Amino acid sequence: MRSINLKFNKLIKYHLLFVCLIVFLLPKVSSGTNYADNQTDTSITNNNLPSVISDTLDTSLKERKIILKDSSVLVPGEPVTSIQEHPQEKVNSPHNNVNKIVLWLMGDKNVAEYKIRLIDYGNDHLPLFLRKYFMRFVEKTYTYPIIILFLLLISGLILNVTIVLLVMYFTSKTKNHRERYVRIYRNHYEDVLRSFLFGDIDWDLARLKLKRLKVPLNRKILTDVLLVFKENLRGEMDSQIPQIFLKLGLEKDSIKLSKSIFYFRRIEGLKALTNLDPENAKVIISNYLNDSHITVRTEAQVAYVRLHPENPFEFLKTLKKPFTRWTQLSSFYIFRLHQIPVPSFTDYLDSEIPTIRNFGLRMIIFFQQLENAPAIFKLLDSPFEMTRYLSIQAINDLRLYDGKQLIKNIYQGETEKNKIEIIKALKNIGDEADFEFLESIILSDSISLKTEACRSLYYINNLGRERLNVLNQNSDLEIDQFLAHVTNSRN
Amino acid sequence: MDKELISSIFENFFLIYAICIFSLYLWLAVVSARELIRNHFHARNTNYDAIISTPFAPMITVIAPAYNESLSIVENIKALLALYYPNFEIVIVNDGSKDNTLEKAIEAFDLEKVTYIVDYKIPCKEIRGIYKSRKRAFNNLTVVDKFNGGKADALNSGINVAKGDFFISIDVDSIIDPYALQKMIKPFLEEPCRRVIATGGVIGIANSCKIVDGQLVEINVPNKLLARFQVIEYTRAFLMGRLAWSRLDGLLLISGALGLFDKEVAIGCGGYYTKTVGEDMELVVRMRKYMSQQNIKYKVAYVPDPLCWTEVPVTLKNLGSQRNRWTRGTIDTLFIHWNIFLNRKYGFMGMISHPFWVFFEWLAPIIELFGIIYFLVIAFLGSPNWPFLFVMLFFVYTFSITFSTYAILYDILAYNRYKKKRMIIKLLLTAWIEPIIFHPLVVYWALRGNFDYFIRRKKTWGNMTRVGFAQQKPSKKNPEK
Numbered sequence: 010m011r012s013i014n015l016k017f018n019k020l021i022k023y024h025l026l027f028v029c030l031i032v033f034l035l036p037k038v039s040s041g042t043n044y045a046d047n048q049t050d051t052s053i054t055n056n057n058l059p060s061v062i063s064d065t066l067d068t069s070l071k072e073r074k075i076i077l078k079d080s081s082v083l084v085p086g087e088p089v090t091s092i093q094e095h096p097q098e099k100v101n102s103p104h105n106n107v108n109k110i111v112l113w114l115m116g117d118k119n120v121a122e123y124k125i126r127l128i129d130y131g132n133d134h135l136p137l138f139l140r141k142y143f144m145r146f147v148e149k150t151y152t153y154p155i156i157i158l159f160l161l162l163i164s165g166l167i168l169n170v171t172i173v174l175l176v177m178y179f180t181s182k183t184k185n186h187r188e189r190y191v192r193i194y195r196n197h198y199e200d201v202l203r204s205f206l207f208g209d210i211d212w213d214l215a216r217l218k219l220k221r222l223k224v225p226l227n228r229k230i231l232t233d234v235l236l237v238f239k240e241n242l243r244g245e246m247d248s249q250i251p252q253i254f255l256k257l258g259l260e261k262d263s264i265k266l267s268k269s270i271f272y273f274r275r276i277e278g279l280k281a282l283t284n285l286d287p288e289n290a291k292v293i294i295s296n297y298l299n300d301s302h303i304t305v306r307t308e309a310q311v312a313y314v315r316l317h318p319e320n321p322f323e324f325l326k327t328l329k330k331p332f333t334r335w336t337q338l339s340s341f342y343i344f345r346l347h348q349i350p351v352p353s354f355t356d357y358l359d360s361e362i363p364t365i366r367n368f369g370l371r372m373i374i375f376f377q378q379l380e381n382a383p384a385i386f387k388l389l390d391s392p393f394e395m396t397r398y399l400s401i402q403a404i405n406d407l408r409l410y411d412g413k414q415l416i417k418n419i420y421q422g423e424t425e426k427n428k429i430e431i432i433k434a435l436k437n438i439g440d441e442a443d444f445e446f447l448e449s450i451i452l453s454d455s456i457s458l459k460t461e462a463c464r465s466l467y468y469i470n471n472l473g474r475e476r477l478n479v480l481n482q483n484s485d486l487e488i489d490q491f492l493a494h495v496t497n498s499r500n
Numbered sequence: 501m502d503k504e505l506i507s508s509i510f511e512n513f514f515l516i517y518a519i520c521i522f523s524l525y526l527w528l529a530v531v532s533a534r535e536l537i538r539n540h541f542h543a544r545n546t547n548y549d550a551i552i553s554t555p556f557a558p559m560i561t562v563i564a565p566a567y568n569e570s571l572s573i574v575e576n577i578k579a580l581l582a583l584y585y586p587n588f589e590i591v592i593v594n595d596g597s598k599d600n601t602l603e604k605a606i607e608a609f610d611l612e613k614v615t616y617i618v619d620y621k622i623p624c625k626e627i628r629g630i631y632k633s634r635k636r637a638f639n640n641l642t643v644v645d646k647f648n649g650g651k652a653d654a655l656n657s658g659i660n661v662a663k664g665d666f667f668i669s670i671d672v673d674s675i676i677d678p679y680a681l682q683k684m685i686k687p688f689l690e691e692p693c694r695r696v697i698a699t700g701g702v703i704g705i706a707n708s709c710k711i712v713d714g715q716l717v718e719i720n721v722p723n724k725l726l727a728r729f730q731v732i733e734y735t736r737a738f739l740m741g742r743l744a745w746s747r748l749d750g751l752l753l754i755s756g757a758l759g760l761f762d763k764e765v766a767i768g769c770g771g772y773y774t775k776t777v778g779e780d781m782e783l784v785v786r787m788r789k790y791m792s793q794q795n796i797k798y799k800v801a802y803v804p805d806p807l808c809w810t811e812v813p814v815t816l817k818n819l820g821s822q823r824n825r826w827t828r829g830t831i832d833t834l835f836i837h838w839n840i841f842l843n844r845k846y847g848f849m850g851m852i853s854h855p856f857w858v859f860f861e862w863l864a865p866i867i868e869l870f871g872i873i874y875f876l877v878i879a880f881l882g883s884p885n886w887p888f889l890f891v892m893l894f895f896v897y898t899f900s901i902t903f904s905t906y907a908i909l910y911d912i913l914a915y916n917r918y919k920k921k922r923m924i925i926k927l928l929l930t931a932w933i934e935p936i937i938f939h940p941l942v943v944y945w946a947l948r949g950n951f952d953y954f955i956r957r958k959k960t961w962g963n964m965t966r967v968g969f970a971q972q973k974p975s976k977k978n979p980e981k
Contacts, residue, residue: 156888159895166898173905177912177924184916273541303692304545335550335690338557342550364692371556426764456619493615499632499639500616 194227198234202253206238206246212256222257232259232281239284254285267293272302279305283312291316299329307336314340318349325357325365332364337371351376358384363393370399374406382409389415398427405434413438417446429461436465443469444476451480451488463488464495514871521860522899529906531744536914539804548682551689557587558665558688560681560760563658564592564672565651570599574608576672579714581641585681589640591658592672596648602631605643610634616661622771624656625649651756652772652779659763659771668760669780671810675706675716676758680807684760687801694797697787698761700746700754701807702738704917705731707814716809721923726819728930729938730812736907739804739914746802750853752788752833754800756780758808765790776836777959778829785837785849792846806915820945827949828958830862865946897935904931 124147131143198219205215221227232254239250254260263286266278279297282290290312297309310332314321321344325332343349357369358381366388373381381403388400389412397419404412416431423431432450435443443465450462466473481488494500551557562580566573573592580590594602605611616630624646631643646657655669666685670676677683680701688696707727710718722728745751759780769790772779784800791798813819834841834857841858843850878884908927911917918924952958 156891159891163891163895163898166895166902170898170902170905173902173909174928177909180913181921181924271541273545276545303690304542307690308545331692333690333692334556334688335686338554338689339547339550341556342547342553345553375555456617457621460617460619490615491617494617497614497632499614 190226191230194221194230195234198231202234202238205253206242206249216256219257225262228257228259228262231257232263232285235259236281236284251285251287254281260286260289264289264293267297272305275300275302275305276308279308279312283315287316298324298327303330303333303336306330307333307339310336311339311343314343314349315347318347320352321349322352322354322357325360325368328362328365331362332368334364337364337368341372353380354378355381355384358388363391363396366391366396367393367399370396370403374399374403377407379407379409382407382411385409386412386415389419394424394427397423398430401427401430401434405430405437408438410438413443417443420446425455425457428458432458432461432465436468439465439469441470441472444473447473448476448480451486452484459486460491460494463491467492467495510874514867514874517859517867518896521864524856524860525740525903528744529740529903531747532740532910535743535747536739536804536910540914543805546686548679548686551682551685552584552586554586557585558685559663560585560588560685561658561662561664561667561763562588562590562670562676562681563655563662563667564590564670565595565654565658566592566597566601566672567595567648567651567654568597568599568601569672570597570601570604572673573601573604575714577605577609577641579675581638582678582715583676583681584678585685587664588681589642589663591642591644591661593644593646593654593658595646595650595654596625602643602645606631609638609641609643611641611643618657618660620660621767622656622659624653624660624771624774627657627661630661650774652774652776655779656771656774659766662763665763666760667763667766668758669756670808671757673811674703674757675711675714675809677805677807677809678715680758681760683803683805683807684758687799687803688760688762691799691801694799695765695791696762696801697765697791697798698754698759698784699801699803700742700751700760701758701803702805703734703755703757704806704809705734705812706809707811709809719917721918721926722812722814724814725930726816726938727812727814728926729934730819731927732904732907732931732934733938733942734812735911736904739910740903740907742802743804745853746800748848748852749799750848750856751800751802752785752849752853752857753781754784755808757810759784761787773836775959776829776832777825778833781829782833782836785833785840785854788849789837789840789846792849804914806917816941820941820948823942823945824949824952827862827946828953830857831950831953834858834862865943866950868943869947900935900939901932904934907931 127147128144131140131147135143201210201215201218204210205212210218219231222231235250235254239247242250260282263278263281266274267282269275269278275297279290279294282293294309294312294316297305298313300306300309310324310328313324317323322340354369354372354376355378357365358373360366360369370385370388372378373385385400385403385407386409388396391397391400401416403409404416413435416434420428420431432447435447439447447462447466450458451466453459463477466477477488477492480486481492562583564576564580566576569576577590577592592605594605611631611633613629614632618627618630626647628645628647631645633639633641642661644657644661646654649657658669659667666688668681668684684699684701687699704719705722705727706716707722707724708720709716710720722731742751742753756779761783765787766783769783769786771783773782773786776782788798788800813822834854837854840846840850841854846854875884875889905928908924908931912924918927
């Protein structure tokens with residue numbers, strides 16, 4: 010609800026701007042000027058035109074001078090009338106007859122008030138040198154015929170298109186130039202570093218050949234090259250790469266980046282430090298494990314897994330935000346890629362955050378951590394469907410026979426997805442004692458449950474197959490069709 | 501009421517409507533720009549290797565309805581099999597084709613009919629048979645042969661057969677980016693607090709592009725003007741409209757050519773509605789409505805990458821028929837779900853998105869028509885202010901080309917698809933003549949759509965001729981589809 014309110018507030022903000030635009034375009038309560046008076050001779054002849062035009066033009070001719078009661082916009086020497094003092098006069102003016110719908114929609118006072126507000130805003134917020142121009146702008150938009158405003162808008166749009174075209178041209182040019190520049194220096198740095206790492210040249214010569222390292226873009230290119238080398242090279246060279254990074258002082262750039270206000274720069278910094286300066290990274294990433302930005306958080310958590318092989322998922326104990334599936338996948342990927350020793354995931358099954366519990370269950374299933382059975386059974390009572398689903402899956406995959414009765418007990422109250430999982434589990438951990446249970450499902454209405462029940466009964470043992478044959482003969486359930494389906498490994 | 505008051509009502513209404521539409525589009529453009537920037541940096545920091553190599557990747561079912569696709573079915577299935585994702589299956593639904601679509605698939609992939617128990621969770625026309633390949637390489641391919649029932653019905657039967665937790669609905673004759681699945685599943689996996697129910701992607705136009713073995717290898721600007729107009733239109737719609745709506749959580753339409761859905765939610769709300777020609781929009785609206793009614797926090801996500809390429813109509817007849825159908829689909833969806841209009845219960849969708857579609861998508865061409873009629877009346881009864889009229893027209897024109905030029909700029913900045921300067925110049929020139937040539941046609945087709953919907957009560961897809969990507973020969977499409 011709060012987010013909806015925020016969106017409405019945003020909308021109101023945007024629409025206030027839009028209403029202001031309407032006020033600009035329909036100048037009803039404006040002060041007459043000599044300029045406008047001059048315009049009216051021609052406009053009066055076109056009086057049967059769309060009201061918006063004639064409205065503005067007539068205004069200039071017929072409207073009496075009404076100036077808002079605001080000291081900041083008083084024009085010395087001109088007669089002053091306030092709207093509030095002469096409401097009848099205003100309503101009777103020909104201009105207002107034409108625009109009564111808009112006046113009805115927005116209210117007479119509002120129209121005047123917007124102008125006052127605009128002027129007050131200018132007085133209160135704008136710098137002194139701008140104020141004069143702003144006042145003039147407000148006055149003129151309330152005074153000039155609408156046609157001029159449209160012409161101004163058209164000029165603005167044409168200018169806009171011109172700027173866009175220039176941006177297109179220069180963007181394309183700059184992009185191409187930058188791409189070429191990056192390519193050239195990337196190749197150069199790769200060549201030099203390759204020569205150094207393979208022992209063709211010594212460090213002093215390599216340092217000399219690494220040109221333009223004072224340029225931030227070049228330092229970034231070099232960092233990227235080092236990251237690629239680090240990812241692809243192993244053995245002695247692998248340990249040399251971080252040393253090059255430190256020798257060239259590139260870690261300072263990365264530390265600076267990791268403190269940037271822009272999240273994407275923070276990520277860049279974290280990535281470089283994690284791979285090339287692990288000691289510094291260990292200190293820094295702890296600050297970002299609960300970062301408000303999900304991408305930074307993910308990067309920090311993945312980096313933690315990489316840098317703490319002794320206990321890669323310890324951070325989950327201090328996590329305050331959900332551990333999304335994407336982050337789970339990313340962490341798991343790094344975990345496997347770097348062949349980090351597998352820890353016990355029991356602790357995470359007690360986490361208050363459901364996504365951490367689910368992750369723990371997934372890991373327990375994947376790494377077949379059988380010792381966690383009691384904790385898994387406890388999770389069958391979880392209020393979260395996914396947690397129960399994974400617990401049933403764990404009982405199935407780890408062949409936890411003690412859990413069989415537990416999952417059968419919860420069957421009735423489960424969702425269809427979990428029911429299917431329970432039946433699937435019985436295929437692996439079930440026995441003759443479950444035949445009746447499965448047969449009752451076969452006699453139920455749900456096709457999906459029936460199919461799975463047939464599959465389980467068929468694969469438990471030969472007795473199960475015999476029971477299916479008996480069922481097939483004694484009923485019109487078309488069990489043979491189900492059997493044909495479940496025995497085809499492609500289905 | 502006197503004449504002056506009536507004219508005042510009309511004029512003020514047209515003016516306010518025009519200002520509303522302009523300001524809303526400007527607002528959407530600004531939101532889109534911010535979202536594009538956000539996405540640019542977000543995508544830069546994403547490592548898709550994590551999902552490609554994981555055993556935990558959720559299963560996705562790719563559902564592709566096919567009707568009389570014998571020209572390209574084999575190539576298209578091959579392209580789908582090459583999708584780069586670790587856990588997916590392909591379900592091709594032969595929707596009662598009258599040509600040899602099924603036979604071609606059987607022959608090419610060594611398919612055989614298998615006994616298959618189908619759980620009809622969503623009602624659909626009877627399935628005649630399920631075909632699986634004898635070759636292990638095509639283990640994840642299923643071909644469903646069913647009686648003709650239209651695209652929505654074919655998709656429903658695909659959902660009934662699908663094994664995955666998510667399904668992606670595509671047009672079989674579209675070209676899907678090999679990385680589409682991993683990109684589209686990401687929003688489902690990274691959303692921490694809300695349930696993502698659907699993801700849409702950008703549709704690119706493949707006319708005149710170079711396609712080899714069902715893969716897009718070279719992007720070109722279409723040679724035909726009508727297709728080029730549609731490039732501008734699609735760019736505007738996807739990069740300046742839908743992107744902004746997704747950011748505002750008000751996206752009501754995910755293109756039928758490419759959309760990834762949460763199967764459980766789709767089944768929960770009854771699947772595709774078969775009695776409408778706008779089944780893609782209708783499903784999204786119904787899924788959103790269903791989630792609101794269940795009081796579950798949800799999100800419809802959007803991936804602003806061109807993940808699907810499709811051939812657009814290049815003849816006035818086909819294009820008119822397509823636009824006519826889109827209009828009827830829109831009206832149908834808006835009316836089927838009329839109870840969400842300005843209904844606070846449905847949040848942003850009820851208060852903003854649905855009314856926007858009513859006022860600025862459905863009613864826009866009708867109001868435009870009334871504006872023209874009103875002007876003609878004025879022109880006959882009196883003497884209109886010609887200078888003002890021309891200034892006004894020119895203003896609308898400049899606004900329109902500014903908008904299109906920005907769309908092209910967004911495209912260049914976001915994707916840089918059109919590498920040659922010549923292509924960009926071609927697009928710009930097309931954008932500048934589009935309001936004069938293409939827009940009146942679009943308005944006309946939309947009006948025809950309204951006429952067909954309200955007066956003729958037409959509910960069918962209409963005729964469509966498409967040139968297959970593979971052979972580039974014309975094939976007649978189903979009137980039902």
